Amino acid sequence: MNVSVVLFTADLRLHDHPPLRAALDGSRQVVPLFVRDRGVAGAGFAAPNRLAFLADCLRDLDAGLRGRGGRLVVRSGDVVDEVCKVVAEADADEVHMAADVSAYARRREERLRHALETDGRRLHVHDTVTTAVVPGALTPASSDHFAVFTPYYRQWSGQRPRDTLGAPRAVHVPDGIGSEELPSRAALSGVSEGLAAGGETEGRRRFAAWLGSGVAAYEDRRDDLAGDATSRLSPHLHFGTLSPVELVHRAHEAGGPGAEAFVRQLAWRDFHRQLLAARPAAAHADYRTKHDHWRSERTARDDIEAWREGRTGYPIVDAAMRQLRHEGWMHNRGRLLTASFLTKTLYVDWRVGARHFLRFLVDGDLANNQLNWQWVAGTGTDTRPNRVLNPVTQARRYDPEGAYVRRWVPELAPLEGPSVHEPWKLRGLDRAAVDYPDPIVELSEGLARFRQARARG
Numbered sequence: 001m002n003v004s005v006v007l008f009t010a011d012l013r014l015h016d017h018p019p020l021r022a023a024l025d026g027s028r029q030v031v032p033l034f035v036r037d038r039g040v041a042g043a044g045f046a047a048p049n050r051l052a053f054l055a056d057c058l059r060d061l062d063a064g065l066r067g068r069g070g071r072l073v074v075r076s077g078d079v080v081d082e083v084c085k086v087v088a089e090a091d092a093d094e095v096h097m098a099a100d101v102s103a104y105a106r107r108r109e110e111r112l113r114h115a116l117e118t119d120g121r122r123l124h125v126h127d128t129v130t131t132a133v134v135p136g137a138l139t140p141a142s143s144d145h146f147a148v149f150t151p152y153y154r155q156w157s158g159q160r161p162r163d164t165l166g167a168p169r170a171v172h173v174p175d176g177i178g179s180e181e182l183p184s185r186a187a188l189s190g191v192s193e194g195l196a197a198g199g200e201t202e203g204r205r206r207f208a209a210w211l212g213s214g215v216a217a218y219e220d221r222r223d224d225l226a227g228d229a230t231s232r233l234s235p236h237l238h239f240g241t242l243s244p245v246e247l248v249h250r251a252h253e254a255g256g257p258g259a260e261a262f263v264r265q266l267a268w269r270d271f272h273r274q275l276l277a278a279r280p281a282a283a284h285a286d287y288r289t290k291h292d293h294w295r296s297e298r299t300a301r302d303d304i305e306a307w308r309e310g311r312t313g314y315p316i317v318d319a320a321m322r323q324l325r326h327e328g329w330m331h332n333r334g335r336l337l338t339a340s341f342l343t344k345t346l347y348v349d350w351r352v353g354a355r356h357f358l359r360f361l362v363d364g365d366l367a368n369n370q371l372n373w374q375w376v377a378g379t380g381t382d383t384r385p386n387r388v389l390n391p392v393t394q395a396r397r398y399d400p401e402g403a404y405v406r407r408w409v410p411e412l413a414p415l416e417g418p419s420v421h422e423p424w425k426l427r428g429l430d431r432a433a434v435d436y437p438d439p440i441v442e443l444s445e446g447l448a449r450f451r452q453a454r455a456r457g
Contacts, residue, residue, distance in 0.1 A: 002028045002091075003031065003092040004031070006033065007083055008034045012199075012240050012241050013243065015246065019097055020032070027093070029173060031073055033075065036075070036077075036183070037079050038078060048191045049328035051188055052195055054198065055184050057200070060201050063201075069173075073173075073177050075179070080112045083095060094124060095116060097125055099134075101367060102367070130240055137159075152267070153264065164243065195329075196232070206232065207233060216254075218261050219260070225319075225333055231262065238364070272367040275287075290379055291457035292454075294348060303441070308356055314439060317341050319334070319404055319405045320408070324357070330361070331404075337389055339353055339376035339377070340391075344378070344388045344450045345447070346440075347450050350374060388447055402416075
């Protein structure tokens, strides 16, 4: 065969890219293609932060291809229509792409397969491009998927991921295949001021630096809010500028408790993907319903808005919500705290929070976002669905001196040490001098409401 098309989706890299390698091995020329899917925008997933990061990724991918004699072809519209147009223009024999797990991605894949086969072409879908272990490859004896992480992790840890692939030395693209201009983050509005840069080059630089200086302490410091000791690689995993297979291999090579703790987080990512693959409705419906009668968005409107804006009166919650708006990212411990506060202390539907996170998170991954929200809300896979995280207790534990709070809630900066976590305890002129709201709900009141509601459910 002479020409193949490689459809890039959530795998915007050249290193360890099985679809690209297969296309290059089997064809004389290859068309690297990315389609700006109008269906994604129509479904409300085209958030400014992710569009900006995507623009960085596409520009970096194009630069990497040009350095190898190729280029990236960009189109906009319906993915199936645009792929078929490029296939016809290039007279390509086949299309290679990565597997995905969402219901939308799977429908898109089947539509593309049908369209290509009707025209006498072939579609090759490659596994372990966006995961380390294929979703569905590991199952318990009594089900088609794992619903509890620990037994899943036990089996997952016993798998040896495939060998990694190097980046290609040369990519030859046929002449005459038109492309749109590459998008630019400069043309976008509504992008978070502190949004990190995207692209494979940046992702590999960040990972190499973290392996050298951060991973060793990860097990002990990953919940340290002020220390900011996590890898911050989640956006790169979401857009596929880094390979989860390569990350597992390189972490194992580094060795030590920190590296193993990091690998465990990669396993959590695969766990959620196998769950969504088996139960696609979990993206919008309770995985395990507790028959919650959530407060309506109308009734809880003021509380929801205070939560979104970071003015709940609980400094650790507000700090995390402000970090989200400023960076398009939030520390994992902050995600747990803010989600618990919304769903259990305020007793608001997890979908309200999940939508807000997807509006800002640059790593807004459907499987991880929705299923982590359900885990916290008690409608997902948590084996203790009624646990409630106390924001004050958690703040004292994970931000003991209050540095994280003072970074993101500057009006509390004059307060010293752990006193910053309970500003409502200030008296007289000291309290009047702090321009910060009182708590929107007493923790005991929220806890009682949640327990009563779950008891009725």
